[in-house]
Amino acid sequence: MSQLLLIEDDIELSNLLCEYLQSQNHTVSQAFDGGSGLAMAKADNFDVILLDIMLPKLDGFEVLKQLRQTHLTPVIMLTAKGDDFDRIFGLELGADDYISKPFNHRELLARINAITRRVEFVKQAEIAEIIEHNRVALNMAARTVHVNKAQLTLTGTEFAVLQLLMAQVGKVVTKETISQEVLGRRLAPFDRSIDMHVSNLRKKIAQYSDANCIQTMRGSGYVFLAQ
Amino acid sequence: MSQLLLIEDDIELSNLLCEYLQSQNHTVSQAFDGGSGLAMAKADNFDVILLDIMLPKLDGFEVLKQLRQTHLTPVIMLTAKGDDFDRIFGLELGADDYISKPFNHRELLARINAITRRVEFVKQAEIAEIIEHNRVALNMAARTVHVNKAQLTLTGTEFAVLQLLMAQVGKVVTKETISQEVLGRRLAPFDRSIDMHVSNLRKKIAQYSDANCIQTMRGSGYVFLAQ
DNA sequence: GCAGAACTTTACACACTCTTTACGTTCGCT
DNA sequence: AGCGAACGTAAAGAGTGTGTAAAGTTCTGC
Numbered sequence: 241m242s243q244l245l246l247i248e249d250d251i252e253l254s255n256l257l258c259e260y261l262q263s264q265n266h267t268v269s270q271a272f273d274g275g276s277g278l279a280m281a282k283a284d285n286f287d288v289i290l291l292d293i294m295l296p297k298l299d300g301f302e303v304l305k306q307l308r309q310t311h312l313t314p315v316i317m318l319t320a321k322g323d324d325f326d327r328i329f330g331l332e333l334g335a336d337d338y339i340s341k342p343f344n345h346r347e348l349l350a351r352i353n354a355i356t357r358r359v360e361f362v363k364q365a366e367i368a369e370i371i372e373h374n375r376v377a378l379n380m381a382a383r384t385v386h387v388n389k390a391q392l393t394l395t396g397t398e399f400a401v402l403q404l405l406m407a408q409v410g411k412v413v414t415k416e417t418i419s420q421e422v423l424g425r426r427l428a429p430f431d432r433s434i435d436m437h438v439s440n441l442r443k444k445i446a447q448y449s450d451a452n453c454i455q456t457m458r459g460s461g462y463v464f465l466a467q
Numbered sequence: 468m469s470q471l472l473l474i475e476d477d478i479e480l481s482n483l484l485c486e487y488l489q490s491q492n493h494t495v496s497q498a499f500d501g502g503s504g505l506a507m508a509k510a511d512n513f514d515v516i517l518l519d520i521m522l523p524k525l526d527g528f529e530v531l532k533q534l535r536q537t538h539l540t541p542v543i544m545l546t547a548k549g550d551d552f553d554r555i556f557g558l559e560l561g562a563d564d565y566i567s568k569p570f571n572h573r574e575l576l577a578r579i580n581a582i583t584r585r586v587e588f589v590k591q592a593e594i595a596e597i598i599e600h601n602r603v604a605l606n607m608a609a610r611t612v613h614v615n616k617a618q619l620t621l622t623g624t625e626f627a628v629l630q631l632l633m634a635q636v637g638k639v640v641t642k643e644t645i646s647q648e649v650l651g652r653r654l655a656p657f658d659r660s661i662d663m664h665v666s667n668l669r670k671k672i673a674q675y676s677d678a679n680c681i682q683t684m685r686g687s688g689y690v691f692l693a694q
Numbered sequence: 695g696c697a698g699a700a701c702t703t704t705a706c707a708c709a710c711t712c713t714t715t716a717c718g719t720t721c722g723c724t
Numbered sequence: 725a726g727c728g729a730a731c732g733t734a735a736a737g738a739g740t741g742t743g744t745a746a747a748g749t750t751c752t753g754c
Binding site: 623 | 722
Binding site for chain 4: 432435436438439440442443456458459
């Protein structure tokens with residue numbers, strides 16, 4: 241659920257890591273050198289930055305140093321060797337954590353979560369808490385959905401799909417988008433998962449409402465109708 | 468901006484794409500078969516390779532497989548509708564992205580930029596959310612079209628044709644262009660599909676408007692008239 | 695390690711969409 | 725005016741996307 245920036249010059253490793261993190265519901269942007277990584281880090285507001293030390297031209301330390309002049313975005317350093325020099329130097333420059341290669345994916349994930357958790361409390365209060373359209377009320381914080389004041393029992397994926405559609409109320413959301421945002425993967429041909437989740441959602445909503453609030457746009461995607 | 472290699476056997480299609488990408492400040496090299504494409508890919512250091520799957524002799528999959536033995540150059544596969552997608556997903560040959568026809572040029576550009584990580588200064592979605600000319604209002608996000616405030620029910624293809632014509636309002640759009648952008652294929656001789664879609668569009672618009680907003684330019688194409 | 699929940703895949707019916715065919719009309723050219 | 729090429733469109737059937745039940749697989753909590 242976090243916006244991550246992965247700065248790593250090894251494209252294959254980067255893609256692998258990226259895939260894994262996306263499968264864990266994180267959104268990952270990739271940079272393959274220090275310069276563009278720094279630019280992206282400054283341009284967007286990432287939740288956590290994963291920063292490799294060994295980078296061509298601008299190395300990880302330099303990126304961190306320059307970033308810290310203006311930004312406080314949490315940074316996890318990825319070090320090729322686990323020696324103390326890397327660690328201390330990095331932490332002094334303002335890294336929030338470090339992890340040395342080879343590391344396993346779960347460990348990295350745990351560290352990302354550890355960092356984001358402490359920020360999350362503050363964030364959740366700020367984001368819109370309740371979206372309501374067409375007699376369907378979705379409460380982000382409580383993860384509940386009420387239709388005409390009756391509470392639905394949704395699975396996590398169903399909730400995420402509904403949230404995505406309702407956040408884009410009136411706009412068509414493609415299955416490709418839903419798949420990427422909710423399931424964290426590209427929509428494969430003949431993949432009917434999204435259809436099923438939408439079908440189940442409709443069924444549950446229909447128990448308490450006559451309005452056909454999730455409309456199909458054949459060949460394009462789905463829309464949640466306002467009003 | 469980027470050094471691109473386009474491996475595509477349809478010479479006319481290749482030239483069209485090439486022209487477009489060059490107009491967007493990319494440098495494009497062309498290969499018209501798998502063998503020479505592979506050789507060029509290995510010889511030069513391209514930023515991104517655009518690789519068609521359907522190629523004579525050495526097909527796209529084979530090119531990618533051989534390229535990946537030595538190179539990590541990012542590859543975007545261009546897939547046609549009838550292509551065997553399973554191989555992309557199953558064999559994990561190492562494509563970085565794929566785009567399935569029909570794709571429009573802007574979408575391809577966005578994917579190239581996504582891979583090269585260069586920030587798009589103008590977000591395409593924001594360029595025009597709503598186009599309105601001649602009492603016809605087309606809403607991109609909602610995929611709706613209103614004529615004199617009455618909503619039309621259009622098919623996906625009809626919407627795409629109208630969108631293309633209205634985006635180029637006042638300019639002639641050739642059937643060849645429409646076919647490529649909307650249907651994702653070359654315009655075959657005696658192919659009357661585009662005519663039919665335009666015919667149906669006119670019929671639907673005429674329900675709510677007297678203006679003959681889609682004009683035929685005999686021998687050239689169609690124009691959407693401003694005002 | 696098991697049971698139940700959640701998610702995905704499969705399968706088939708159905709409705710909508712697209713393309714092709716066929717024929718009539720219009721247009722531009724000589 | 726006459727001709728041929730390009731265009732307009734009705735109709736049919738070929739093709740494609742979607743809805744959903746049911747079966748299969750993976751995940752999760754105890």
